[in-house]
Amino acid sequence: MLLRIHRSAENREVIGLCDRELIGKTFTEGEISISVSEAFFGNQQVTEEEVVRILMDADNVTIFGERCFALAVFHGLLEPGSCRLIEGIPYSTIIRL
Template structure:
């Protein structure tokens, strides 16, 4: 799984995706999402590293079955909040 942390001032966004999704474009109806290298391709991390990051993260954008499952397993994402875009699991976390 790829993990990339974006910082802009005090704002932090964590981007996570399954390794095989980099560069893919998902389309469903009028929605089109590209899982770009620029936004998502950071460090390859283990499930343990991902869990530790997700539990401390405020804003997270996650794509892929493995990544989303890891987020559910550690309690960062509620399974009922997972959406599928073009058959790919997607979840977002916003903590205030």
């Protein structure tokens, strides 16, 4: 899994999390197109423990990939059906206000 932490203008964290093998690819489903770029999702490989720790406190998370989505569901951060499939790959966001 790859993870990158961005800071918004309001100093809130915006997290990009994806399955490693998806980086550098573009996926399209209807009018939606997702480019899984290193600029957003990063190149820092992280452990499941690190991901869970970071996601528990994150304000805004974009998740792309089967393993990342399954991990978020397992830890109660997302519901099993709360994703959109883009070319069969789960895509979801978490936004905490």
